[in-house]
Amino acid sequence: MPNIAYQGAITPKFLANGPVKSRRCTDVLCLVIFGLFWFGMFSIGQYAIREGHPQAYLAPYDQFGNPCGEGQTAKYPYLYFIENAQGFFLPNNTVCVAKCPQKDSSSLKCAPDYQGDNRYCEEIKVYATVPYFERFCLPQASKMFASLYKTNALNFSYLFEAMGDLKENYWLLFVVAGIALLIGFIYLILMKFFAGIVIWMILLSIFGSFVLVGLICLQKPLGIEKSLSKITPEPVELLEESVRRTLGLSAFGSAFVSLVVICYFKHRINLAIAVLKTAADFIGDEKGILIIPPVFFLKSVVFYIVWFLTAVYLVGTNKVRPSPTHLPIAEIEWTTGSKWLMGYFIFGLFWNNAFDIALSQFIISSTVCMWYFKITKSITGKFPLITSLFRCITHFGSIAYGSLLVGILDFWRLIITFLNSRFGRKDEQTGEDRRGYCLLCCDCVLGCFENALRFINRHAYTQIAMTGKGFCEATEDAYYLMIRNAWRFGTVHGLGGIYTFVGELAMTSLATLYGYILITQHPDIEAKIYSPPIMCVFFAITSFIIAHVFMGVYGVSADTIVHCFAMDEEMNNGSAVHAPERLQDFAEVHLGKKLIDHPDQ
Numbered sequence: 001m002p003n004i005a006y007q008g009a010i011t012p013k014f015l016a017n018g019p020v021k022s023r024r025c026t027d028v029l030c031l032v033i034f035g036l037f038w039f040g041m042f043s044i045g046q047y048a049i050r051e052g053h054p055q056a057y058l059a060p061y062d063q064f065g066n067p068c069g070e071g072q073t074a075k076y077p078y079l080y081f082i083e084n085a086q087g088f089f090l091p092n093n094t095v096c097v098a099k100c101p102q103k104d105s106s107s108l109k110c111a112p113d114y115q116g117d118n119r120y121c122e123e124i125k126v127y128a129t130v131p132y133f134e135r136f137c138l139p140q141a142s143k144m145f146a147s148l149y150k151t152n153a154l155n156f157s158y159l160f161e162a163m164g165d166l167k168e169n170y171w172l173l174f175v176v177a178g179i180a181l182l183i184g185f186i187y188l189i190l191m192k193f194f195a196g197i198v199i200w201m202i203l204l205s206i207f208g209s210f211v212l213v214g215l216i217c218l219q220k221p222l223g224i225e226k227s228l229s230k231i232t233p234e235p236v237e238l239l240e241e242s243v244r245r246t247l248g249l250s251a252f253g254s255a256f257v258s259l260v261v262i263c264y265f266k267h268r269i270n271l272a273i274a275v276l277k278t279a280a281d282f283i284g285d286e287k288g289i290l291i292i293p294p295v296f297f298l299k300s301v302v303f304y305i306v307w308f309l310t311a312v313y314l315v316g317t318n319k320v321r322p323s324p325t326h327l328p329i330a331e332i333e334w335t336t337g338s339k340w341l342m343g344y345f346i347f348g349l350f351w352n353n354a355f356d357i358a359l360s361q362f363i364i365s366s367t368v369c370m371w372y373f374k375i376t377k378s379i380t381g382k383f384p385l386i387t388s389l390f391r392c393i394t395h396f397g398s399i400a401y402g403s404l405l406v407g408i409l410d411f412w413r414l415i416i417t418f419l420n421s422r423f424g425r426k427d428e429q430t431g432e433d434r435r436g437y438c439l440l441c442c443d444c445v446l447g448c449f450e451n452a453l454r455f456i457n458r459h460a461y462t463q464i465a466m467t468g469k470g471f472c473e474a475t476e477d478a479y480y481l482m483i484r485n486a487w488r489f490g491t492v493h494g495l496g497g498i499y500t501f502v503g504e505l506a507m508t509s510l511a512t513l514y515g516y517i518l519i520t521q522h523p524d525i526e527a528k529i530y531s532p533p534i535m536c537v538f539f540a541i542t543s544f545i546i547a548h549v550f551m552g553v554y555g556v557s558a559d560t561i562v563h564c565f566a567m568d569e570e571m572n573n574g575s576a577v578h579a580p581e582r583l584q585d586f587a588e589v590h591l592g593k594k595l596i597d598h599p600d601q
Contacts, residue, residue, distance in 0.1 A: 009480070010570045010571075011477075011481070011566075011567045011570040011571050012571075013571055015466055015467065015567065015571060016571045016572065016577075017373065018369065018370065018372075018373030018374070018466075018578070019366070019369050019370060019373070019465055019466045019467075019468075020466070020467060020468050022468070023391065023394050023395075023468040024394070024468070025394055025395075025396075025397065026394070026395050026397050026398045026464070026468070026469065026470040026471065027395075027397030027398045027400070027401045027470050027471050028397050029397070030397045030398070030400050030401040030404065030471075031396050031397035031400055033400075033404075034351075034355075034396075034397075034400040034404075037348065037351070038348075040344065040348075041344075041345065041348045044310075044314065044341050044344065044345055045310045045313075047317075047341075048310055048311075048313040048314035048316070048317060048341075049310070049313050051317045052312075052313030052314060052315070052316035052317045053316045053317075054312045054313055054315065054316035055067075055069075055070060055316075056070065056316060056320040056330070057315065057316065057320045057329075057330045057332055058312075059135070059330075060079035060094075060096075060135055060136065060328040060329075061079075061322050061323065061326075061327070061328055061329070061330055062079060062094045062095045062096045062111065062328075063092060063093055063094050063095065063326040064095075064111075064113050064326075065322035065326075066096050066111050066112075067322075067330070068096035068111070068135070069096075069135075072111075072112075073096045073111040075098055076096035076097055076098050076109070076110070076111040077096075077098075077134065077135070078096065078097050078098070078099060078100050078131060078134075078135065078136065078137045079094050079095075079096060079097075079135060079136050079137065079328055080094060080095050080096070080097040080100070080101075080108070080110075080124075080129070080137045081093070081094050081137070081138075081139075082094060082095060082124055082125075083125050083127060089139075091327055091328060092323075092325055092326040092327050093326075094326075094328060095110045095111065095121065095124070096110065096111035097109055097110055097111070097137065099131075100129040100130065100131045100137035101126050101127070101128060101129055101137070102128060102129075103128045108121050108124060108126050109121070110124070127139060172515060172518065172519065172535070172539070173538060173539070173542045175515070175518070176511050176512070176514065176515040176539045176542055176543055177511075177542050177543065177546050179510075179511045179514050179515075179543075180507045180508070180510075180511035180542075180543040180546040180547055180550075181546055181550065183506065183507045183510050183511060184503065184507050184546070184547065184550040184551070187503050187506060187507065188280045188283055188284065188554070189280075189284075191276060191277065191280045191499070192277055192280050192281065192284075195273050195276045195277050195280075195499070196270075196273045196277075198499075198502070199269065199272070199273050199276075199495055199498075199499075200269075202498060203258075203262050203269070204262075206258055207255055207258045207259055207262065210251050210252070210254045210255035210258060211251070211252070211255045213247075213248075213251040214248045214249070214251035214252040214255065215248075216248075217244050217245070217247040217248030217251060218244070218245065218248035218249075265487065265491060268487050268488055268491045269491060269495070270586060271488060271491070271492070271562070271565075271586055272491045272492045272494075272495040272496070272562075273495075274582050274583050274585070274586040275492050275496075275558050275561050275562050275565070275583070276492075276495065276496060276499055276558055277582045278558075278561050278580050278582045278583055279496075279554055279557040279558040279561055280554070281580060281581075281582065282368055282371055282557050282561070283553060283554060283557065285371065286367060286371055286384065286385060288385050289364060289367055289385060289553060289557075290550065290553060292360050292363055292364060292385075292553070293360060293549040293550070293552055293553055294549060296356050296357075296359070296360045297545070297549055299356065300353065300356050303352060303356075304349075307345070307348075307349055310345070311342070311345060314338065314341060314342060314345060315332060315338075315342070317338055318332050318333055318334050318335060318338050319332070319333040319335075320332055320333070321333065346411070346414070347407065347411045350406075350407040350410040350411050350414075351403060351404060351407035353407075353410075354402075354403035354404075354406040354407045354410070355399060355400060355403040355407075357403070358399045358402050358403040358406075358457065358461065359392060359399050361457075361458055361461050361556050362388075362392050362395065362399055362461040362464065362465060363385070363388045363389060363392055364388075364553055364556045364557060364560070365458070365461050365462040365465050365556060365560045366384070366387075366388035366391055366392070366465035367384045367385050367388045368462075368556075368557050368560040368561060368564070369462065369465050369466055369560065369564055370384035370387065370388070371384055372560075372561060372564040372565075372568075372578060372579075372580065373564070373568075373578045388465070391465070394468075395464050395468075397470075397471075398461075398464055398470055398471040398474070399461070401470075401471040401472075402457045402460060402461070402471055402475075405453060405457075406450065406453060406454060406457065409446055409449065409450040409453065410450070412446060413443055413446050413447065413450070416439050416442050416443045416446070417443065419439055420439040420440065420443070455493065456475060456478060456479060456482075457475075458556065458559055459478040459481070459482060459489075459559065459563055460474045460475040460478045461474075462478065462559075462560050462563045462564075463475070463477045463478045463481075463563075466564075466567065478563075481563070481566055481567065481570075484566070484570075485562075485566045488562055488566060489559075489562060489563075489566075492558055492559065492562040493558075493559060496554075496555055496558040496559065497555070499554075500551040500552075500554060500555045503547065503550075503551045503554070504544065504547040504548055504551050507543060507544075507546065507547035507550070507551075508540055508543045508544045508547050511539065511542075511543035511546075511547075512536055512539045512540045512543055515535070515536065515539035515543075516532065516536050516539070519532055519535055520532060561583075564578075565579060565583055
């Protein structure tokens with residue numbers, strides 16, 4: 001009886017020796033559109049730099065509406081916060097001054113007020129300040145700015161002292177980054193030997209957690225209730241008996257389901273473990289692949305900086321006026337044209353960000369494909385990474401196509417977030433936020449769709465690396481290959497995500513801990529640190545970026561390996577001929593279990 005559900009065509013035999021060598025440029029039209037879009041961004045950037053005046057809204061404004069350091073107040077570049085009779089520093093009680101006073105009761109040169117008179121400056125209480133960013137005069141003692149916290153303003157003094165720590169001790173970030181990278185290599189080595197133990201411990205701990213919750217819920221927590229009865233004379237009941245019984249039975253039911261799933265998918269879990277170990281072998285053999293994410297990260301940082309500076313000038317093309325509430329920040333009157341240009345520019349940010357991610361994924365996937373099929377037949381050359389770099393140029397159009405779809409979804413999610421903040425208000429009669437609920441649901445749906453699209457795109461790039469096809473054809477082939485091996489792909493991706501998360505957590509926490517020990521136990525370094533907790537935050541951010549980049553290579557490699565493994569089996573009648581040693585060991589034990597269900601087999 002034929003299978004009604006169409007599951008696509010089996011992987012063709014011409015890929016039996018690995019990725020095809022003969023290639024052509026794919027999705028040229030999308031590449032042309034991408035180039036024209038870049039020309040549009042470049043034109044907008046030129047217009048923004050030529051017509052924009054960002055200093056008009058970046059300059060702080062005093063209570064009289066004067067931009068400090070601009071126009072008539074060019075000789076008064078600093079904003080000085082006036083201390084009132086109660087000792088508060090209000091953000092709408094400021095003046096522009098020529099320079100920041102260095103000590104109490106020193107002279108103060110203020111900009112003129114509405115009538116062009118600056119004699120009022122003689123009545124202002126003068127206190128010692130420190131200049132920040134060549135714009136603000138802030139109190140030297142952080143406790144003086146505690147009043148700003150009481151008035152819903154910011155404690156600038158503590159913030160700028162912490163930024164001073166970063167400026168003076170930035171070299172510590174490189175030390176922590178190196179430690180995080182070393183921990184990552186150690187983690188990969190340990191995965192080769194203990195990946196299976198860790199995975200099974202995680203799965204069994206999930207089962208044990210459900211059982212423990214069930215036991216706790218079905219037993220009345222008398223000890224807790226007696227402890228609470230000492231605090232309050234009234235009887236305390238944490239949960240009703242029926243609710244507790246329902247939760248307990250649900251927990252035991254979940255434990256039973258998890259146990260059945262673990263037993264039923266035992267072979268696929270073993271495959272996932274073999275794939276994870278093989279991914280560690282790949283990174284160990286092709287260490288040069290680790291240079292790809294840092295290079296793209298630095299490229300993205302440069303792009304973000306240029307984009308941000310251009311956006312600052314683009315905002316400066318609008319009209320600027322002082323705040324009606326006399327705050328230091330000016331108000332911007334957006335024109336319709338500048339709104340459209342900014343929307344175009346923001347979409348360019350999303351598209352280029354998705355393009356960089358897709359390009360790095362393609363290079364990694366292409367390298368993994370050549371490494372996988374090079375195990376038995378050396379037909380792809382000695383340097384698969386360099387070959388992948390040249391091949392990505394051929395498929396720029398396909399990569400731009402896939403990243404365009406992701407960029408559109410990201411842009412629409414930003415629009416929904418903006419609409420939710422603008423229109424998602426509560427109904428006056430019912431008190432319900434109906435529009436907010438609707439927009440929140442739309443954002444949730446788009447978020448799920450975006451995650452699915454990113455997952456499909458990752459495997460589509462693997463198909464492009466293998467077959468040299470265009471994006472649409474490769475996506476179709478990748479989709480049906482995943483349908484035929486759904487549990488395999490899902491298990492590897494899920495367990496790989498757990499392993500990646502554990503690796504990122506270990507690298508971030510251990511590197512941050514080392515940084516904390518370094519700045520607290522070394523006397524010379526500790527003397528230069530104003531705020532160790534803030535420095536630890538910078539350590540955590542730096543080490544997380546390194547961990548995310550490092551483990552990102554591992555995650556893409558694992559997904560690509562299971563993709564190649566499935567194609568290898570389909571091309572060789574269920575035998576993974578080109579599989580690396582760890583996958584070969586798995587295949588010898590479990591391949592006879594008929595892990596592929598297809599009508600043609």
